[in-house]
Amino acid sequence: xxxxxxxxxxxxxxxxxxxxxxxxxxxxxxxxxxxxxxxxxxxxxxxxxxxxxxxxxxxxxxxxxxxxxxxxxxxxxxxxxxxxxxxxxxxxxxxxxxxxxxxxxxxxxxxxxxxxxxxxxxxxxxxxxxxxxxxxxxxxxxxxxxxx
Amino acid sequence: xxxxxxxxxxxxxxxxxxxxxxxxxxxxxxxxxxxxxxxxxxxxxxxxxxxxxxxxxxxxxxxxxxxxxxxxxxxxxxxxxxxxxxxxxxxxxxxxxxxxxxxxxxxxxxxxxxxxxxxxxxxxxxxxxxxxxxxxxxxxxxxxxxxx
DNA sequence: TAAAATCACTTTACTACTCAACTGATACGA
DNA sequence: TCGTATCAGTTGAGTAGTAAAGTGATTTTA
Numbered sequence: 001x002x003x004x005x006x007x008x009x010x011x012x013x014x015x016x017x018x019x020x021x022x023x024x025x026x027x028x029x030x031x032x033x034x035x036x037x038x039x040x041x042x043x044x045x046x047x048x049x050x051x052x053x054x055x056x057x058x059x060x061x062x063x064x065x066x067x068x069x070x071x072x073x074x075x076x077x078x079x080x081x082x083x084x085x086x087x088x089x090x091x092x093x094x095x096x097x098x099x100x101x102x103x104x105x106x107x108x109x110x111x112x113x114x115x116x117x118x119x120x121x122x123x124x125x126x127x128x129x130x131x132x133x134x135x136x137x138x139x140x141x142x143x144x145x146x147x148x
Numbered sequence: 149x150x151x152x153x154x155x156x157x158x159x160x161x162x163x164x165x166x167x168x169x170x171x172x173x174x175x176x177x178x179x180x181x182x183x184x185x186x187x188x189x190x191x192x193x194x195x196x197x198x199x200x201x202x203x204x205x206x207x208x209x210x211x212x213x214x215x216x217x218x219x220x221x222x223x224x225x226x227x228x229x230x231x232x233x234x235x236x237x238x239x240x241x242x243x244x245x246x247x248x249x250x251x252x253x254x255x256x257x258x259x260x261x262x263x264x265x266x267x268x269x270x271x272x273x274x275x276x277x278x279x280x281x282x283x284x285x286x287x288x289x290x291x292x293x294x295x296x
Numbered sequence: 297t298a299a300a301a302t303c304a305c306t307t308t309a310c311t312a313c314t315c316a317a318c319t320g321a322t323a324c325g326a
Numbered sequence: 327t328c329g330t331a332t333c334a335g336t337t338g339a340g341t342a343g344t345a346a347a348g349t350g351a352t353t354t355t356a
Contacts, residue, residue: 004196007274008265009258011281012170016189018285019167020210022160027314028293036314038342041164048152054305062168067343069306074341088304088352110157112294117156120287125280126155132269132277133159137166139268145176146260175344186312202335215313217336222311236322236334300355307348318337324330 022116029112033105039080040109042071043102046081046094053089170264177260181253187228188257190219191250194229194242201237 026037035043045060046052058068072092075081080098083090094102117126174185183191193208194200206216220240223229228246231238242250265274 004254004258006258006262006265007271007278008262011265011274011278012261014278014281014285015163015167016171017210018281018288019163021285021288023164024210024314025288025291025293032296036341055303062165062172063342064344065305066307066345069304071342073306090305106152110152110154113160114154114156116284116288116291117154117159119291120283121280123155126159128276129280130155130159130162132273133162133166135268136264137162137169140166140169140173140264143173143264143267145173148180172344184311203333211312212314213335214315214337217334219312221336238335298356300353302353303351305349308346309344311344312342314339314341316338319335321333323332326328326330 022113026109026112030105030109033101033108035101035105038071039075040105042075043080043094043098044106046092047099047102047106050093051091053091055089057092170261174257174260178253178257181249181256183249183253186219187223188253190223191228191242191246192254194240195247195250195254198241199239201239203237205240 023037026040030037030040033040041061042057045057049056049060054068054072055065057072058065061068063071072081072083076083079095080101082093082095084093121129171185174188178185178188181188189209190205193205197204197208202216202220203213205220206213209216211219220229220231224231227243228249230241230243232241265277269277
């Protein structure tokens, strides 16, 4: 281990480059359905948890309220979601158009995403990776930034 | 394993949420040095590989040429880097100001980043994770998006 | 019951990226 | 020597995010 790196920092770098590349390729892949990676990500969450409000959705996507507000405005304009102002909150649902697109896009994207892993890791290795990454991800939601 | 998920897609989701959260927390952490995560990432690469040109740098950061062009324009304006027009290419170097900032920021950020891993995984587990992620990352640089 | 707090969401100004069209300099073939 | 190709970098238009201030309707409290 050199002065300039720790095992953790090397893992971090690989993770960032990998997720970045995958994000770009997923964007490219999803073009055939007229969706971006971020839009697809939102639609999957809405599809799974609808009806839900904006704050709940922001939490699930690890994005701020402001970010969700804009994103949903675009998706609404494009006819993918509906927002209904209820008692204090806006309730989000997929439109039938989005349901139709997702019925095609979801299994295709699932297969594409899965191929990244199936082409390099055995099932045993994937299980190990899932366990380690799950611990990391759960820890990161509790962790806070140290004081200055 | 349900109809809606594969092991690979579950790993992917955890990875995206984890890198996203870490990115946000790193932004927060680096504020004390007046840097963003993206700027820090660029400065580390320049520090390590200088002198280098913009295309080389774009490759290392898995970012497009256009993205690097804008980013470097900002960093130059803020006095962190210098660009010298050579035979066809622009050669990038850190300024003494950036060297001074990085001498402080680099070890601090290294320790912060490392803590994410040291607080949840044993050294043995980190070694395993590094090996698996390395294979994934290398594979992702060769892989291409399937035809429509 | 009028002022203050709360709550979900929006907006403003910004960073950071994408793709694709463009610039400007050098090289090269007819 | 005059197009033409190439090549590094820039730019325009757009998406996607951030932090922080603002809105507007309720609800609490003094």
